[in-house]
Amino acid sequence: EKADQKKPIEISADAGTLDQLKGVTVWQGNVIVIQGTLRATADQLTVTRDAQGRQTLQGIGRPATFRQKLEARPEYVEGQGSRVDYTSASNQVVLTGNARVKRGADVVTGGVITYNTETEVYQVSGGSVQGPNKGRVTVILQPKDEGQK
Amino acid sequence: MIRPHRLFPIALVGLMAMLAFWLDQISRWSPSGKELDPSRPEYTVDDFSATRFDAQGRIQERLVAKQGWQFPKQPDLHLREAVLDSYQAGALAYRAAGAIARYNRQDGIAFLEQKAHFFKPGAAGQPDTHVYGSRITINTRTRVASAKTPVEIHYGESIANAIGFEYQQQKGLLRLLSHARVKYVQ
Numbered sequence: 075e076k077a078d079q080k081k082p083i084e085i086s087a088d089a090g091t092l093d094q095l096k097g098v099t100v101w102q103g104n105v106i107v108i109q110g111t112l113r114a115t116a117d118q119l120t121v122t123r124d125a126q127g128r129q130t131l132q133g134i135g136r137p138a139t140f141r142q143k144l145e146a147r148p149e150y151v152e153g154q155g156s157r158v159d160y161t162s163a164s165n166q167v168v169l170t171g172n173a174r175v176k177r178g179a180d181v182v183t184g185g186v187i188t189y190n191t192e193t194e195v196y197q198v199s200g201g202s203v204q205g206p207n208k209g210r211v212t213v214i215l216q217p218k219d220e221g222q223k
Numbered sequence: 224m225i226r227p228h229r230l231f232p233i234a235l236v237g238l239m240a241m242l243a244f245w246l247d248q249i250s251r252w253s254p255s256g257k258e259l260d261p262s263r264p265e266y267t268v269d270d271f272s273a274t275r276f277d278a279q280g281r282i283q284e285r286l287v288a289k290q291g292w293q294f295p296k297q298p299d300l301h302l303r304e305a306v307l308d309s310y311q312a313g314a315l316a317y318r319a320a321g322a323i324a325r326y327n328r329q330d331g332i333a334f335l336e337q338k339a340h341f342f343k344p345g346a347a348g349q350p351d352t353h354v355y356g357s358r359i360t361i362n363t364r365t366r367v368a369s370a371k372t373p374v375e376i377h378y379g380e381s382i383a384n385a386i387g388f389e390y391q392q393q394k395g396l397l398r399l400l401s402h403a404r405v406k407y408v409q
Contacts, residue, residue: 094395
């Protein structure tokens with residue numbers, strides 16, 4: 075949810091390296107990131123910060139995951155992929171490699187999934203034909219109950 | 224009976240021999256006099272400050288301490304309540320402080336052995352960095368601070384904890400060796 079962005083970010087890992095000159099921090103081993111309702115995990119996380127303070131996070135894992143509460147709703151969005159890229163300037167999360175996003179009861183899988191944490195809209199592509207999804211996309215949308223329409 | 228006029232040269236030779244032996248002993252006498260007790264300081268200095276300047280006459284290092292002492296034939300200068308400021312081109316590059324510290328003047332390594340605190344002012348709008356720990360080692364030649372024990376690092380409002388760290392000041396590279404945790408405030 076939007077309030078997460080104002081919250082402090084807590085990161086824990088086996089080890090970390092901060093390069094002040096390049097503005098790059100690399101966290102390695104059992105990486106857990108918590109910011110408000112957002113929780114992400116990865117084997118390695120690289121945080122890059124540009125001169126304007128905009129951040130990009132790249133998580134690599136088996137898989138790398140993230141989970142965040144939806145705005146004004148008790149539901150969560152959960153995503154995973156071999157690699158997760160997050161850009162704070164565009165609020166965009168890109169999941170690559172066995173990508174999977176579950177929002178409420180709906181599930182989407184594919185080669186690459188792009189998810190906007192602001193608009194909560196996601197876009198999925200099958201990725202390469204040689205990939206595990208054979209270039210296919212799977213979307214499972216649960217019927218809404220009468221009250222939810 | 225040996226006549227006096229014959230005794231004189233013999234006495235003179237003996238006298239000269241004694242004088243030569245005595246002068247030889249004197250010239251070999253080591254300046255520190257008697258052997259010092261290695262377990263007791265050779266000297267102590269109280270409430271002192273020492274400043275070193277660079278080729279341009281600017282401050283390069285300043286050491287202030289409550290007390291300093293050194294043991295005979297040992298390179299380490301032992302310090303209590305010590306603060307070492309290191310400057311670069313006249314500006315404070317970092318400060319290292321410790322309740323108990325040792326400074327090896329031969330290899331330029333400072334061991335902060337109790338209540339260690341390492342401080343680096345923020346450059347170009349970056350926040351200051353403070354490192355607190357029980358023991359921190361600082362190589363003043365390579366400008367590398369490190370520890371193998373738990374440390375807490377304050378970087379502006381963000382706080383990091385780790386067991387062991389290494390900070391290469393010239394490269395601006397900070398490594399948290401294990402059990403790294405950071406609370407990053409934007």
